[in-house]
Amino acid sequence: MKKLQFLLFLFPFFFTSCEKEKIEGPSLNDLFADLEILEPLSVVGDSVDFASGDPIYFTASFSKQLDWKIKIEGLSSGSVKIILGKSNEINQSNSTWLGNSSSLPFFTNENCEVELSFEMDDTTIYNYLNIQVEKDYQNENTVLITDLENNFNPNFTGFFQSGCTRALAIGGAGQKDKYLAQFGTCDWDWLIGYVDYFSNFWYDDKNNMINDPSKLYFNIMIKGDSTISSVTNLPNSLFKLEFYEDENGDNYHDANSEDRFDLEFEVNWTGWRMVSLCYNDLIPPATNPGNGIKQPDKIFKVRTLLLANPDSGPARADVDFLIWSNGAPILN
C-alpha cells in the first residue's frame, strides 16, 4: 500500500513534463518593443538585366516582426514598384523583383531609389540600384496587339467624331516612347471615337493565346486626366472594350449570329494605369445572337471606344501597349 501512496504522489510530477514550448497569442515583442535594424537594407543583384530573366532582391533584418514596404522608384521614368511583407527578415523569398511595375509607366534602363518603410514605425531606410536592361514583357505567354513603337498600324481602322483627335504621340508613353492619344469634345453623341484592332494584324500570332477564357487576360495601358463633369459630377471619360468573335471562321463578324463581349468603365484616374481583365469576366450585350460561349481562339477584333456624356464636355483616354497574357495579368 505504501508503494501505491508513493506512486500516487509522484504521478503529477510526470505530468509536468508535458510543458509546451510555444507561446500563447501574438508576440509582445512584435507589438510593443522598439524597432531595431539588425541588418541594414542591401541590394543583391544590382545592375540587373531583367530582359534575360535575372532577378534582384533585398536583404535586411529587424528585431521584431512587422509590416514593411519596399518602394522602388525609377529616377527617369517615375515608375514605381511596391513590395509588401510582414516578417522580421527581408530576403530572397519575400523580396525578389523581376523588373515589373506596380504603377505605370514601365521602368526603363535607369537608376532607382529604394525606400524601406514600416507600418508601425517612422524609420525609413534608403538605398539605390541600377537597371542595366529593362524587363521585356513579351514572352511565350503573351500576345502583343501593338505597343505603337512601330507607329500606328493603318490596318487598325476606326472612327473619331469631327473635331475629336486620335493621334500618335511621342514622349510620356506608358511603355517606351509612343502611344495613341485620344481626346475630344462631342456635344451631339456619346461616342468620341473608336479603334478596331483586327486580330490578323496583331503584332504577335494570336494562336499563342491560351484558349481558356478563365486564364486569358487582356491588358491595356490607359492614361486618364480625371476630368469631372460639371453637369453630372462624375468622371467625364468612359472607356469601353468590345471583343468580337468569328465563330464560323469566315474572317468576318456577323452581328446577327456571332458573339460579342463587352466591358465598360469610367476613366477616373490621372496618368497611366494598366487595366487587366479576364476574358471570362466580360459580359455579352443585352441581345447577343451568338452561342454565348467565350472562345478566345475565335476573336476577330478588339474594339476600344472612348465615350462621354454629350452634355459634360471634353473627354480623354490615351492608350498604349495592348497585350494578351496567359495565366495572369501582365503585371503579376
Add this chain to the structure above:
Amino acid sequence: MLSPILVQSQVKSKLWYDGNSRVIFNRDALEGTIKDIDTVSTRSNGGGSTVLDLGFHFTPVDDIEIFSEIRLKNDFGGMWGNKSVVELRRLSAKGIVNNKIAFSIGDIYLKQTKFTLYNYEQELSQYEPSVFNFYRDYVNYENYYQSNYHRLQALQTNFSFNMYNFIEQLDFDAFTARVRGVEWLGKPELLMLGGSAMVRLSNKINLGSHYVNTFEVLSSSNGTVAYYNPVLNTQISYSGSVNDNPYKMLIEGGFSKRGWDGDSLAPEVKGNFIQASLHSKRINGELDLGFRYVDSDFRSMGAQKRRIQYNNSTTTYPYYSNNYTQRKVSLLDVMSDPNVYNKNLSTSLMSYNPMYSSVTPYGDATPNRIGFTAKISNINITDFFSTNIQTQYFSEVIGQGTTQKRMLNKSALQSILLLNKLLSTKKSLILEGSMNLETVNRAGEDFEKIDFTSILYSGSISYELIKNFKIIAGAKVFYAEGNEFIADRDKYDQINDYSNHIYDSKETILIAGLQHHFTEDIYFTMQYNQFNVLDKTKTYDEFSLGRLIFMFNMNL
C-alpha cells in the same frame, strides 16, 4: 359528480411551505469632491423593495415532491400595486422510483468536480468578516448562487449499488440540462449532458469518473455551426492515517476538447489538467497541500464561468461626473450589487478584471497555471484566538506573448479574536481581520515586464449591547498598484492583442450600524456605509458615496 371527491379521498396529499422574506431600503448620496464638481448627477437617490419568496412543497404521494417558489415583490415608491410583481422563481419536481432511483426535474442545482461543473465564488470573498455577510447573502440569493452549484433547467437522476466483493459500492449520477433554449433565427439550442460514476473499493480507496459534454444541437436552428465541449475528469482518493492523524490524498486528471463544427475559422483546442492534494486533520488545525497543472488550452464551460461581469452597468450611479462617465464596477458593486453578477454559462472564456482577480480568475480551472497550494485552517492558537492561512504559487505553463512566464502568488490570512473570552465578559465582543494578497510578476525586457500587486485589508468588530442585538463596524481597504497585460480575445478565445494597463488605485469601504438576530436566519440590520474609489492614475474621477441601508432578512 362524485368522482372528484373520490380522487381526493384516495390521495392524501401534503402541502407545506417555506421561503424567504426580505425588506431592503437604501438611500445613496454623493460625498466628497465629486459632490462639488459633479453638477449633473442627482445629489442622492434611494430605493428598496419588499420581497417574499414563498415556496410550496406539494407531495401528492410519499415518493414525489413538487416544489414551486413564487416571488411577491413590491418596490418602494409604487402605489396601488403599480410596482408590484408576482413571478415564478423556481419550479421543480423530485422523487424516488421504487426506493432505488432518485430523480429531479425542472429548476435544479447541479455540481460535479471543480474542473467539470462548478460555480466558483466571486473574487475577494474569501475570509470576509462576518459583518459584511448580509450583503453577500443578498447578492448570492438574488443570483441563485447556492454554495458552488449551478442553477440549471435540467433532468437529473442518481442511484447506488451496494456490493460485498472487491467493490463495496457503486454510485451513479446523470443529468441533462438545457443551457440555452431555441432562439428565433439565432444560435442553436445549447445542451449539457453529464454523468458520474463513483466506485468505492474499500473504506480507503475511491475511484471516480465524471464527464460533461456541452454542445449545440445543430438541427434546432438554420445555422451551420455547432459548438461542442466535452470534459472528462477521473479521480482516485486514498484515506489513511499516520499516528492517529487522518489524511486523505486525492489525485484527479482529465481532458477537454472545445470547438465549433462547421466553422473553418474556429480552432479545435484540446487541453488537460491534473491536480493532487493532501488533506490532513489534527486537533489544532487542518492542513491542505496541493499541486495543480492546467493546460493553456483546457476549456470547460461548466467550470470556467465567472460570476462578476465587469462590463455590466452598476445599479447605483451608473454614470457620474459632468462628463457623464460610465462608472466602472468596483469593490462596492462587487460587494453589494446583484446586478453586476452573471447567471449564465458562456461558450468562450468570460473577461475578467485583473485588478480584482488576476491569479485564478476561473478558480481551480483557470487555464495556463502550474503550481502549488497550501492551506492551514482552523488553527486554534488559544480558545479565544483562531486563524486561517492560505497561499498559492503558480507559474504560467506557457508565456502569453513571450517566452517569459508570469509568476503568480495568491495569499490570504484571517484571524478571529473573541475578546469577550479574553476579557471574561458575558457579552459577545468579536474582532475579525483578514488580508487577501495577489502578486503577478514577469521578468524580461521593459515592454513585457509585469509588476502588479493588489491587497485587500478587511476588519470588523461587533459588540453585543443586549442579547443578540449588536453594534457592528467594519472596514475594507483595497489597493491595486503596478501594471498587468490584458489579453484581447476573439470569440474563439484566441488572443488578438494585448493592452498594458497601469493601476494605482485605492478603494475604501466603511460600515457602522446595528444588527439584531431573532434567530440565526432571521435578522435585521441598519447601517451607514461609506464608499470611496480613488484612481490615482487620474483616468477616472474620484467617486465617493454614502449609503444608509436597512435590511430585514428572514428565512422561513
